[in-house]
Amino acid sequence: MKxxxxxxxxxxxxxxxxxxxxxxxxxxxxxxxxxxxxxTQLVNEKGKTVRLKGVSTHGxxxxxxxxxxxxxxxxKKNWKINAVRLALYTSEYNGxxxxxxxxxxxxxxxxxxxxxxxxxxxxxxxxxxxILSDGNPRTYEKEAxxxxxxxxxxYKKHTNVxxxxxxxxxxxxxxxxxxxxxKKVVKAIRSKDKKAVILIGTPNWSQDVDIxxxxxxxxxxxxxxxxxxxxxxxxxxxxxxxxxxxxQGLPLFVSEFGISDASGxxxxxxxxxxxxxxxxxxxxxxxxxWSLSNKAESSALIKxxxxxxxxxxxxxxxxxxxxxxxxxx
Numbered sequence: 001m002k003x004x005x006x007x008x009x010x011x012x013x014x015x016x017x018x019x020x021x022x023x024x025x026x027x028x029x030x031x032x033x034x035x036x037x038x039x040t041q042l043v044n045e046k047g048k049t050v051r052l053k054g055v056s057t058h059g060x061x062x063x064x065x066x067x068x069x070x071x072x073x074x075x076k077k078n079w080k081i082n083a084v085r086l087a088l089y090t091s092e093y094n095g096x097x098x099x100x101x102x103x104x105x106x107x108x109x110x111x112x113x114x115x116x117x118x119x120x121x122x123x124x125x126x127x128x129x130x131i132l133s134d135g136n137p138r139t140y141e142k143e144a145x146x147x148x149x150x151x152x153x154x155y156k157k158h159t160n161v162x163x164x165x166x167x168x169x170x171x172x173x174x175x176x177x178x179x180x181x182x183k184k185v186v187k188a189i190r191s192k193d194k195k196a197v198i199l200i201g202t203p204n205w206s207q208d209v210d211i212x213x214x215x216x217x218x219x220x221x222x223x224x225x226x227x228x229x230x231x232x233x234x235x236x237x238x239x240x241x242x243x244x245x246x247x248q249g250l251p252l253f254v255s256e257f258g259i260s261d262a263s264g265x266x267x268x269x270x271x272x273x274x275x276x277x278x279x280x281x282x283x284x285x286x287x288x289x290w291s292l293s294n295k296a297e298s299s300a301l302i303k304x305x306x307x308x309x310x311x312x313x314x315x316x317x318x319x320x321x322x323x324x325x326x327x328x329x
Contacts (some may be wrong), residue, residue: 032119032124032159033159034159034195035050035162035197037221037224040246040249040250040251040252041251042284049284052082052083052286052288053080053081053286053287053327054081054082054123055079055289055290055301055324056087056126056128056291057292058291058292058295059087059089059092060087060088060114061094061095061099061103062093062295063292063294063295064110066292066309067113067114068309071117071310072118072120072121073117073120074310075121076122079325079328081123082122082123083123083286084123085125085126085164085256085288086110086125086128087128087291088111088127088129088130090130090134091133091134091140092132092133096143096147097140115155115161118160123160124160124161126162126163126164127161127162128167128255129164129165129166131166131167135171135173136171136173136177137165137166137173137177137201138177141185144166144181144185145185145188152188152191152193153192153193155193155196156193162197162198162199163197163199164199164226164255165182165186165189165198166178166181166200166201167206167226167255168205168228168256169202169206170204173203175212178212179212179215182200183217186198190220195222197222197223198223199225199253200223200224202225202227205262206226206227207238209225209226209241209245210241210244210245210248212250213244216250223251225251226253226254226255226256227252227285228256230257230258230259230260230299231258231259231260231268231270231272231273232259232262232267232272239276239279242279242283246283253285253286254287254288256290257288259272259320260299264298265298265299266298268323277327289301289324294306298319299320301320302316302317302318303316303318
């Protein structure tokens with residue numbers, strides 16, 4: 001009898017240890033299909049058109065708390081997104097290029113966590129070099145080359161990582177300057193990662209895609225050009241510019257958009273927003289909404305009164321957040 005009891009106890013202990021071991025094992029997310037550019041379209045390995053639909057974080061120095069596993073997993077499941085954008089400001093508020101070495105290290109760690117969380121959640125992830133007040137991307141060109149070379153070396157085996165190399169060139173920066181910058185950064189990325197999709201900003205806050213279409217970068221595959229719009233400011237005239245670029249064969253990717261005015265605040269224009277959604281759907285263009293934060297402005301997805309950093313209900317969302325989630329669903 002004692003032997004039977006001992007055997008039973010040993011079996012139970014082994015069962016408990018096995019369960020504990022399973023719980024401690026890291027959960028590997030399914031490997032997402034690698035993406036490539038074919039014509040003006042983003043496609044998967046089988047050549048089928050893919051539209052990425054997701055949200056952008058606000059600056060990683062401003063709202064780092066929204067970069068967490070539960071938030072990414074919840075948004076994939078409940079909002080039906082398939083991509084997230086990590087906005088790394090270069091200049092403003094503890095920017096990557098204006099802060100000290102400790103700040104840069106902290107920001108790189110946030111990106112690393114963001115990539116891991118997105119990968120586990122089954123999302124594509126855009127690493128965004130978010131220039132703003134430094135309107136000409138050549139201002140921090142050396143820093144950009146070093147940064148993207150490091151990122152490409154680190155994530156070259158991640159089929160879900162996309163690189164956005166200059167958010168919104170502005171201040172009168174010419175396509176000539178942007179192109180010269182982009183060629184150097186693209187070369188740096190390609191020295192480590194031969195296939196990842198690279199997004200390139202265009203003049204005038206990533207609006208003058210028709211100008212870029214007249215003289216695109218040659219010699220590399222899987223390049224796309226960014227178009228940004230805010231429906232409260234940008235209407236049919238910008239869609240005409242986008243269509244002109246598409247007609248010339250330029251692959252477009254909307255890496256940031258909203259339905260407020262261009263400042264990120266002001267009244268919402270859902271009517272014009274719906275026109276934009278139809279345009280993106282008709283042309284099979286990806287779109288990333290701004291921004292995953294509770295900032296007190298109309299382009300934030302989360303109400304400023306909500307302190308939740310995941311698991312949001314409809315009541316936690318701003319009017320823009322509710323509108324966007326409805327579009328995703």
